Amino acid sequence: MYNLGAERHLVLFSIGRGHDGPARVGLLKLNEHDVPTPALISPMDGGLAHFYATYNHESFAPEKPILLSLGSAFMWDFESSLDNTEDMMVLLPSFPGLSDISDSSKDAVLQFQLEIIERLSDTLDPSQLVARIPATSNPNALSDVVSKISEKGVTSAAITFDSTSGMNDYNSIFMRAHLPRSWSAFAFGRITPSVIPLLYYVGFDFFDIGYGWASASQNIRLWSYEQERITNDATSRFCGCTACNQSIQLNELDNTKANATILQHNILVYRTVMSECLHHSKRGSLRQLVESFTHASPSLNALLRTIDQGLYDYLEEFTPTSGSGTQSLIGPESYHAPSIRRFREYLKDRYIPPSHKSIILLLPCSARKPYSDSKSHRRFISTIESALGSLRSRVAETILTSPLGVIPRELERIYPAANYDIPVTGDWDDEEVSIGADALVAHLNKFDEACVVVAHVQGGYKEIVASAQERIRQSVIYTLDEQSPGSRDGLQSLRDTLTDLKEILQLENIDSRLFADTLRATADFQFGPDAGMNLIPDSAKLSGKLYRMVVVRDGGVQTCAFIASNGLLSLTIDGGRKIDSLERYWVRFAGEDIQGGSLFAIGVKEADERIRPGDEVVILNNSGKLLAVGRSEMSGLEMCEHTRGRAVTIRHKVGE
């Protein structure tokens, strides 16, 4: 059945390619059959392929459950032989409610999991076992117990949810975030359809839909966001699903038939929501789906925002640094979404203003992305050029926006700056103003005190500048009274201001730095501060078009290219050498040479912890020699932890 000491196990869980936050696709190989994840798991009689049952309580034949619960610990017969369980995951016994009574009881309940694993190791393969982790567990004790459990070969955990407001569900998610990524994770309990996207997003693989049964038994029909009580005295909602369509008026059916119909409908709703999650995850828009689902209830919304604050590091680690398509940022829950907060932090930590900037021009954002393509910005640019000519490069064109905060023109094509979309009403809430002001202050502090800030903004944008003003060291000139920035009067005022400043500051001529500034800022953003000057020294030659591609040649050799469609730099091997010399974004392969177009996680010995899915990385061999450059599919920590899955998709190899 299994081989202790050999690598072969009865059960294997492998994680597939692609990331959208911690959510993943996977494959649970159970002895004879495979279960792709994410997967719904249900009580026995739902007609679903993947169901659970309890040992000695339910008879199941010919179909077998994929998960067998051993029930609760006080009733568990320690002499059980557990025959015929090779094709199942086995859910360990524990004590309902005991973890809640004291700190010592929390630890005792966890300790019991270890004890029972020890006892069951003679009867069952540890890879079949699913440990129960109470939401109320002590986080400090958890990591110790988890490593002991891992050592015994157990790689799966079950955590319960009760979908009530308060900290309970946050604690459950906290537990999952502190379990190894390579473990499969089961979510049990009171799980409504509306919470499934969030649970999937935070890294669960299996979702218990038993709540569909509980609600059907009470004549409650579930919808994605809400519930409908079917009663005799009200017309029930229209539903075209295959279950309801057969019964036009549910409340006219007899109870048994109504319950059966409602149950089938509820199952279909779970399946629909699960499918939505998968679809969005593949498109890279799972976070958006999760955000929109949180409008199902205030407590669900609060839960997401609490997770964003408390588990930012966990979420951010698995959030890709590149993406395509529009990312709608609609509510306050978007302000601290991982990709958004990370942008603000990268900008603060990695952006270095070029020394030749003397004027910082604050501009409003535009709906059209990148901003330069919009009518308003084309007018701004044309105004700048008519006032300053080639001195345009002395102006740091800086766009104010919410919730990204501050976006230098150089970074207007990068993710998520080029992808986001927000509702525009002219009003900004206090949090937006505060985020914008903080970002602006941090940004302006990097510029010389002698620089002048020209604020060509109105409305909420102006509020941001005003709110930040006393923390800004530079002097600020407002170009507008009541005029709008894009109006003739407004633009005239801008032109006049810039013309005056050219005189006052005695700006010296400079050739266009547009390409260099853009590519360096991009390099710093992608690879950390100073990567820009390293990759694109003064001697480098840049050619191409910013709206398509700009190629960098240094010493006659191409090192990288700026790709307008994603606003990122793509490295050649020579470019890779430069990044390697900075000792960042590196992955160490455990061998001499790589065959094929991919580096798999099993071959990764070490990796820079900075690496995120979607990052440009360099691959070194075990002696430190550069082998290839490519795009990462995982985070740096993941590649080291996982033993299966693709770590890097190689673009160029040395010698090719």
Add this chain to the structure above:
Amino acid sequence: MSSLDEIFNPLLSLIQKASFDARGKSIAKRKTRNPNLPSSKWVSDSRIGSDMGKSLAIVLNTIGCSHARSDIGGCTMCSYLLDGSNVIISSDQLQNQFDEAFRSLSDKDGPLAVKLYTSGSFLDSEEVPDEARQHILTRIADDDRIREVIIESRPEYVTESRMNELRSMLADRHIELGIGIESMNDKIRTICINKGFSTDDFIHAVDVAKAERIGVRAYVLLKPPFLTERDALTDAKRTINEVVEIGATTVSINPINIQKDTLVEFLWNRGVYRPPWLWSIVDLLLETRVSVSDDINIICDPVAAGKSRGSHNCGVCDGEIIQGIKKFSMNQDIRILSSLSCQCKETWKHVLSHEDVTLQTHRDLIIDY
């Protein structure tokens, strides 16, 4: 590998501490009542032998159960001793209490039964001094209407001499000792309930009583904490069959009701304990009535039934089911139980199987999101 004892024993001290902590100052803060009056008394219709009669239940006001007052915290679900007194009640005062309660029977015809409760053990002379006990028994003995006497006690107070005294004073009346065995599963009784006595203690008490033809009314607890609903049902069924084999003469099913300042209340407040469903009681009665011989009555009088602190269903069928259980306790006829139905039975069935997988307490209301 640790032995089972090594695994489970530490849990006992955790639970004892939690039970003790849950009581807090409740024992010390018991209200001072008139020590010459019982804590409560009530008269109800009762099946006495094969006749219908009346029974007087008296809760004497004493210092209360020694186990609950101990520093190992007492039983995790019981705070009946809060009906008792903080100060030692004298023998004279107890006699007055009894006399006062006894007057409720002055206008009643026989047959009658008297049930003597103390929120502890009637046979514990620290609670009920010898003199008071003898006074009470004498007054009962002098009353021909009284055919049945039920006395509650922990097994440690069931001694040969006490049994001897009871039999000699009460002549050939039917006497039963109500003993809270709760569960025949040692782990459950010792750890989940913290009962503080072994099955041997119980068996010994049954034997000692039997020697004087004194019966034992075994109290079986439905749904100790730290079990799922189905666990509790399974355990109660096994317990009932076993206590009957041991020699219990009546089975009294006691569904949990949430009492103040108990560990069970603590768990209930946190949403990790729910009192048993009425359906569980019905299922238990139906099944054990068939498996247990007819000469042993199986009774159940759920406290706070239909309320959130007591055994309840959906709210719609509770009244009818509670009536059914009461009637069954009187006449032992299963037909009244097997005819009960409600849509919520489907929910109950789901709860039975789902809780065994999730180990999560099912809540009653369907949530908003």
